Amino acid sequence: MAESIDAQAEARRLSRREFIKRVIASGAVASSASFVMGGMAGCAPRTRAALAGAAERLISIDVNGELRRVDVLPQETLAMTLRYKLGLTGTKLSCDRAECGACTVMIDGVTHYSCSTLTHMVRNRKVVTIEGLRGADGALHPVQQAFVDELAPQCGFCTPGQVVAAVALLQRNPNPTREEARQAMAGNLCRCGAYDSYLNAIMRATGNTGEIHHG
């Protein structure tokens, strides 16, 4: 009882996001996670005569420069692994159909929809999520800072994907025109319609202030 009151008191002191992250990290959510990950009809692992080339379940994946050991189901998508097993909830799941871009991460430097990538496909590759963009001192990435300065996000749900897509663009092309940025961001939808604000933010991040257009 005392323990649970402590937990509640601690929860009040923490931000909601931090609390959720800690719960996931502590494994306290294991029972509900296994409901999501393994309890669905048809999801229960079956055995089958092993053929050569069958994937191992326990694998290591390189996420944000750290080698993370994780037990991955054969049909598990990277978005699921990141959010529900590694606690990296910055990556959002929205359409889950490779249409909206909220789940965008970088794999070997290029953008992918993590909802439509099997986690088993990224062994031996480098995954960078929104959490991996901040500096060693915790400072925002210049693109994130530009997004803040331009008040780019409205509701913010698509923002992590937009930031990752913008960072990937600037790594490839440090000085894009507004039109090039528009093309590069075409795989990320924003239901608030803040596209122009996002483009302004990218132009700010590159120092191309001449191409910032405020309504």
Place this chain on the structure above:
Amino acid sequence: MLKDMMPHFDLYQPDTVDAAVTLVKQLGGDGWVVAGGQDSFDWLKNRVKRTPAVVDISGIAELRGVTDNNGGVTIGALTTLAEIEAHPLIRERFGLLATAAGRVASPQIRNVGTLGGNLLQDTRCWYYRGGMDCYRAGGNMCYADTPQGQNREHAVFGASRCVAVTPSDTANALVALEASFVLRGASGERIVPAADFFVGPAVDIRRMNALREGELLVAVNIPATWAGAEFYFEKVADRAAWDFALVSIAMALRTEGGTIRDARVVCGAVACTPLRLTAVEQALSGGARDAATADRVAPLASRGAQPLGFNGFKIPLMENLVRRAVRGGQA
């Protein structure tokens, strides 16, 4: 929409083509081959199709890359659309394919979507993709070809019970470039010209191509025939990004002293297969590449078209795209 795990499948990740072919054979009809997965995972997530096993071939290094082939190119089936769009050799010789690859879907999908997957993807007819028991799905009706059927995106040519259209942008470019496809199965390799590879519902209503069970598409050969020719590609869609074509056109043209010597013109999204406009090609030969020729040949594009309830607009659209292609882009 469901946002949970896909139903369970066994996952196999072979490292070589030989291992993949062996696996697919061992699994019989149970092995679903996945490369980029951008078509496959939607089927599995929506539970419209199911599979006991997935063979993920995305790690097979020998299937990636572009190589010179006697003035043409050979493209590994796993080469991504983004790699094709940016590849210097393809841009130099076959800009038509680079442009078409760059117009597919969104940047994220082009980063992972492969040439093979773009060619082999299933049709986007939403009745079929929505799990209706239509002819293509083994049922006994077409929901799109009914008085109320929503068939704005469907076929105006080659309907045979099914009115679905080819969704691929690169297929049209490859038919125009006279490419051929290298298919490998347990019993060996065969090479099929692009023009024969895609099949309509009159030939096989359950498949859109000539790939046999147990075979993998391993490479695409583009001969030197059209290297460095004049090209035109245009895709008309409701949205500029992440959309399938309403009508697209891919044209390769050789001129000599201002006269068109030879032309290949292919329309996408008007039939179940890329549609070669042979009447237009013949009429172009010997003409000048100008507005008068464009106006003369454009009406031939839609000859024989049979529109459904809501896709009559595709007929003037085809004609105008031919006009624009011949003029080189001016309206």
